[in-house]
Amino acid sequence: MQLIDLTGRAQDRWAHVGDEDPIPAEGPVIVPAARLFEVAEGRETGIHVGNDTDPEDLVPLFDRLQLVSVAFPSFADGRGFSIGRKLRALGFDGTLRASGPVIADQFAYLIACGFDEVCIPDALAERQPPEQWEAARRLISAGYQRGLGAGRSILDARTGR
Amino acid sequence: MAKAFAPIVITANDLVEGDSVFLGPEGWTRDIRMARVARTAEEATALDASGAQGETQNLVVGPYRVEVSLETGAPVPVLRREQIRASGVPTIPVGPAAIEAAREAA
Amino acid sequence: MYRYDEFDHRFVQERVAEFRSQVTRRLDGSLNENEFKPLRLMNGLYLQLHAYMLRVAIPYGTLDSARMRMLAHIAEKWDRGYGHFTTRQNIQFNWPKLSDVPDILDALASVEMHAIQTSGNCIRNTTSDPYAGVAADEVEDPRITAELIRQWSSLHPEFTFLGRKFKIAVTGSAEDRTALKVHDIGIQIVRNTAGETGYRVLVGGGLGRTPMIAKELRAFLPREDLLPYLEAALRVYNLHGRRDNKYKARIKILVHEIGIEEYARQVEAEFAALDRDAIAAPVEEVARIAAYFAPPKLAARPAESTAFERARQVDPGFAAWASQNTFPHRVPGYVAATISLKPIGGAPGDATAEQMRAMADLAEKYSRDELRVTHEQNVVLPHVALDDLHSVYRGLAGVGLDAPNKGLVTDIVACPGLDYCALATARSIPVAQNIARRFGSTARQKEIGPLSIKISGCINACGHHHVGHIGILGLDKAGVESYQITLGGDATETAALGDRTGPGFGYDEVADVIEKLVDRYIELREVPQETFLQTYRRVGMEPFKEAIYATH
Ligand code: SF4
Secondary structure, X not given: OEEEEOOEEEOOOOEEOOOOOOOOOOOOEEEEHHHHHHOOOOOOEEEEEOOOOOHHHHHHHXXXXXXXXXXXXXXXXXXXXXXXXXXXXXXXXXXXXXXXXXXXXXXXXXXXXXXXXXXXXHHHHHHOOHHHHHHHHHHOOEEOOOOOOOOEEHHHHHOOO | OOOOOOOEEEEEEEOOOOOEEEEEOOEEEOOHHHOOOEOOHHHHHHXXXXXXXXXXXXXXXXXXXXXXXXXXXXXXXXXHHHHHHHHOOOOOOOHHHHHHHHHHHO | OOOOOHHHHHHHHHHHHHHHHHHHHHHOOOOOHHHHHHHHHOOOEEEOOOOEEEEEOOHHHEEOHHHHHHHHHHHHHHOOOEEEEOOOOOEEEOOOOHHHHHHHHHHHHHOOOOOOOOOOOOEOOOEEOOOOOOOOXXXXXXXXXXXXXXXXXXXXXXXXXXXXXXXXXXXXXXXXXXXXXXXXXXXXXXXXXXXXXXXXXEEOOEOOOOOEOOEEEEEEEEHHHHHHHHHHHHXXXXXXXXXXXXXXXXXXXXXXXXXXXXXHHHHHHHHXXXXXXXXXXXXXXXXXXXXXXXXXXXXXXXXXXXXXXXXXXXXXXXXXXXXXXXEEOOOOOEEEEEEOOOOOOOOOOXXXXXXXXXXXXXXXXXXXXXXXXXXXOOEEEEEEEHHHHHHHHHHHHOOOXXXXXOOOOOOOEEOOHHHOOOOOOOOOHHHHHHHHHHOOOHHHHHHHOOOOEEEEOOOOOOOOHHHOOEEEEEEEEOOEEEEEEEEOOEOOOOOEOOEEOOOOEEHHHHHHHHHHHHHHHHHHOOOOOOOHHHHHXXXXXXXXXXXXXXXX
């Protein structure tokens, strides 16, 4: 997997732990939501959630989480966009990561929905290097919607807000 | 007993032009009469592979098999849909030509 | 009519640049077909049987002459000299090359048009009433709301990868000319008892494999809550709509499976949690859009026109056309004139570049530079003075657009079907042509009265066959085209889905079957004014069934 954020290709400092893997003794770690209890409090912690998760269920965990990774099983399955927006609306202010085969052309939408970074399969990263992500992100300078976390709203610009 | 293998050709749409093309002996052709015909399952599998190559080389989109009849010698699709596709045009006059046709009929 | 400001211009230009980059990356292999497909679809580009097809948005069906002329130019320069107006008030070009599409989009952008979201699993072009600003029973011009939704839905970051396509229609009148009840969301502008203008919101209508009539989600929504409420409604759908089966992914299935009450409860909960002020359009913005749809200043004219009366006396063709193809205007002395794109034997909804230019010229000269596309695949000149009507008619007759058949048996809606469409199971255009030829005589059509025939070439129902008074669905039965007939469908405020008559008919039998149905209706009707639909509702299926299945 390759990590891409607003600065381009980034180093992933987080250890990804699957359902069966042992949890490393130290360092930042992303675990499946169900294994959160296995991680000591106070440690840098992230959870990975499926896109059928109800964001409201995560609210009690916000204090413990520095990162939430939302699964995108395919770029065409857009549930994660709504999950990202809801998590931000509910007050999550840690790192929001989209994990899965999302594509460069979705980068701007992901950021608008509150995501900070994407973690994509290697083969995809090879075809779509960070420059393409950066270019795709910059292509649309402003959208019509209001109330999004990032980006400029045309409606606000028009009325001088 | 296994059913007799129905002959097939490989078709796809040209990536740039979008029109129907058929896998011929030397690359893709617009003319189904020039298409390579697979008469056995093995030949068909080999053709599938060449068809898939056309897709990975970004020449065509969505290659698939079309069953053909060889009664007249040249391959003719069995299904109406594929007959219409192979013809390259709708079954009725369209556009400015259709208006001309209607004027003449009147 | 709405005009782009600098922001709209930049938005569309950036979108074209984005698509140009996507096409380049597709051709060099950075994007594979699997990834490119949803991106091209979101720019209206399909791959059909014979070629790519580009669907251009005509927001809420409104056009001016410059835009219509550009469509003609595109048809000539990059296509084969014609285009096809669709049941979603859009236009389709059937023969563009992938490499030309960015240039076509540039040309469209120069006249404030685009192809954004005319396909794909996103919010599609919002449709509206072709008589907006004309109809006397209108609460408010629905295009103000439709334009607001057009902007809000354009590249909405959260709702661009939905489970399935999402269609919204807006009407400002109680008499529905938008097929509101077969949309994912239907919005009717209403006034509440306090006299405030707001919205009645319907949800979960749709055609296709599982046709359904929409249900009421909200009886009255204050107008300032429109966009936050739509966000809530779409979010519940995006999160909970089915993703496991393409045929069950529309919102109608979600609403059906969890029930309208539960869906409404979830939407209201989501809505209550939203920061509405942060999402709603500012009042200044709504006012800015509304100003573009201020009614044109039509000079007062006498309700009767001597020029019109005289022309009717001397030109019977005109008299027939004028009585059939006009709609009353709220301003005396004016009418809205329907240009039928259904000449006998033509392809329903098709127009050549020459015809488009003729329509543009007439709009410029006689209709305040405005045209509307209807979901019946016709074009309307909304503001024509009675005094000018004969000139309009002669202009139309010169290019073969004078068919006096609006709303009659030959005003057939038909999707492209197997002549073009990659998803089709049977042809629809030639079926429409055969029926139209059968009923070619104007006198016979008049005698039959209002009758809508709608034909789809597959279960996807782009031809809206479920809501045709007579619906025809083309299927494939073991390699042979077979046509299923439905009766009693209705797309208006009394919406109903047609009932199947029984087993389907062969391609060559359809015109005969339709004729038998029509003959039976004529026998059955109590008075000539009783329409086909009224008769069907009174007598039911049996006598019609008997007419087409009885062995003689
Ligand atoms: S109804 Fe079917 S055949 Fe007709 S245009 Fe739609 S998808 Fe194509």
